[in-house]
Amino acid sequence: MESIRFIKRLFQAYYKNQQKSFLSVSNLLEREFAFVPWENNIMIRHIGFISLDFLTDYLIHNVPKHMYSSASLYELPGASKMDNKKYLGCDLIFDIDADHLDTKCKEKHDFWECESCSQSGVGSSPKLCPNPDCKSTRFKKITWICEECLETAKNEIFKLIDGFLEPDFGINKESCFVFFSGHRGYHLHIENKKLRKLSSHERREMVDYITGNNISFTVLGLEKPNIGLGFFNQYVASWPRKIMLKLKEILSIENEEELKNNLSNFSLNKEQIGTIIKERKYIIDNIESQSKNYWNLLGFGIKSWKNLFFNLVKSIGTDIDIPVTIDIHRLIRYPGSLHGSSGFKVVGIEYKNLESFDPFSDPVIFSKKNFLKLEITVPEVPKIRVREITWGPFKMGEVLDLPHDIGIFLLCKNVATLK
Numbered sequence: 001m002e003s004i005r006f007i008k009r010l011f012q013a014y015y016k017n018q019q020k021s022f023l024s025v026s027n028l029l030e031r032e033f034a035f036v037p038w039e040n041n042i043m044i045r046h047i048g049f050i051s052l053d054f055l056t057d058y059l060i061h062n063v064p065k066h067m068y069s070s071a072s073l074y075e076l077p078g079a080s081k082m083d084n085k086k087y088l089g090c091d092l093i094f095d096i097d098a099d100h101l102d103t104k105c106k107e108k109h110d111f112w113e114c115e116s117c118s119q120s121g122v123g124s125s126p127k128l129c130p131n132p133d134c135k136s137t138r139f140k141k142i143t144w145i146c147e148e149c150l151e152t153a154k155n156e157i158f159k160l161i162d163g164f165l166e167p168d169f170g171i172n173k174e175s176c177f178v179f180f181s182g183h184r185g186y187h188l189h190i191e192n193k194k195l196r197k198l199s200s201h202e203r204r205e206m207v208d209y210i211t212g213n214n215i216s217f218t219v220l221g222l223e224k225p226n227i228g229l230g231f232f233n234q235y236v237a238s239w240p241r242k243i244m245l246k247l248k249e250i251l252s253i254e255n256e257e258e259l260k261n262n263l264s265n266f267s268l269n270k271e272q273i274g275t276i277i278k279e280r281k282y283i284i285d286n287i288e289s290q291s292k293n294y295w296n297l298l299g300f301g302i303k304s305w306k307n308l309f310f311n312l313v314k315s316i317g318t319d320i321d322i323p324v325t326i327d328i329h330r331l332i333r334y335p336g337s338l339h340g341s342s343g344f345k346v347v348g349i350e351y352k353n354l355e356s357f358d359p360f361s362d363p364v365i366f367s368k369k370n371f372l373k374l375e376i377t378v379p380e381v382p383k384i385r386v387r388e389i390t391w392g393p394f395k396m397g398e399v400l401d402l403p404h405d406i407g408i409f410l411l412c413k414n415v416a417t418l419k
């Protein structure tokens with residue numbers, strides 16, 4: 001409890017300082033707000049504000065752990081029943097969360113602890129506690145973040161904007177608002193009057209396109225390879241073009257070992273990889289030609305092409321958290337607020353600054369000059385960089401004098417208490 005009081009005091013000081021410069025979302029009066037308090041973690045929602053001053057007042061007095069506003073606009077955002085809010089439209093939102101991404105680092109830095117016997121381990125938690133006298137199914141799970149997972153998440157944002165939103169939907173970069181969530185990922189908000197009208201079903205169709213889910217190669221003309229692969233060359237639009245350009249990019253790798261390694265990511269067997277490498281010039285010619293387009297390779301039939309294209313689609317498509325985009329009543333973390341599970345700030349980033357944005361430094365607002373004393377309360381805390389310093393790993397029971405910037409992070413992650 002003392003740790004929570006301490007964090008709240010610092011969060012409060014931040015909100016007090018921010019008052020005049022605290023970010024206002026657009027259409028503030030038409031958005032629903034929601035907060036999660038530190039004490040019980042139960043979300044309070046269906047709140048509307050009549051001005052930014054009232055909102056900052058609320059923050060200073062209540063100092064929530066988490067803060068959200070709706071992606072939707074309503075005539076009466078504070079109405080307690082969804083049906084009475086009078087829905088006006090919803091921003092288009094994409095969420096990329098390191099938690100959903102298939103990164104290898106998770107198995108190194110996520111960990112679990114059995115709630116009954118305190119046995120612990122790294123990686124995702126088992127179904128049953130491995131302690132034969134315990135066999136509990138309840139675990140405290142601690143997910144961590146590292147450069148690898150947040151870099152992967154950032155790359156997905158680039159894939160989304162540069163690969164799909166701009167070329168295929170005509171949404172220009174400048175109208176894409178990117179936000180670091182303050183913890184495990186990035187959000188993308190698009191505020192546009194026409195797009196706000198999209199139904200949930202229409203958003204679903206957009207998501208299917210962007211992820212490459214349910215793509216039909218037959219519809220795209222991939223049926224009889226000895227006649228031709230229909231629309232598959234680099235001059236056509238949309239998915240066939242993306243697949244062809246990706247294939248050409250891979251086949252243009254000069255070093256044969258590197259090329260082999262690359263092709264092995266696409267579920268091809270040794271013979272298939274051999275065929276492709278042998279015929280790579282022929283394949284590139286086909287991709288670059290509008291007239292040839294024949295594609296019949298010995299030992300590489302229609303099934304093999306479909307399999308290769310399917311795997312190429314998986315690597316080109318964007319790994320978004322699908323329900324977030326489809327759900328038109330979603331609550332999104334509020335820009336400028338602090339994330340209670342990290343103490344980091346939710347930061348808005350212009351597209352041109354995204355490349356250089358550093359999620360382990362730019363969202364850190366607490367001082368590196370003030371110190372606090374804390375004790376580690378979990379078996380092991382993985383390494384973490386905050387600003388320019390890499391901290392840890394730390395072991396259970398270690399008592400440390402740490403600057404606020406890393407100290408608050410550890411308290412918010414619930415892996416330490418004040419000493």
Ligand SMILES: [Zn+2]
Pocket residue numbers: 114115116117118119129130131134135136
């Ligand atoms: Zn156990």
Ligand SMILES: [Zn+2]
Pocket residue numbers: 103105106109144145146147148149150
């Ligand atoms: Zn990671």
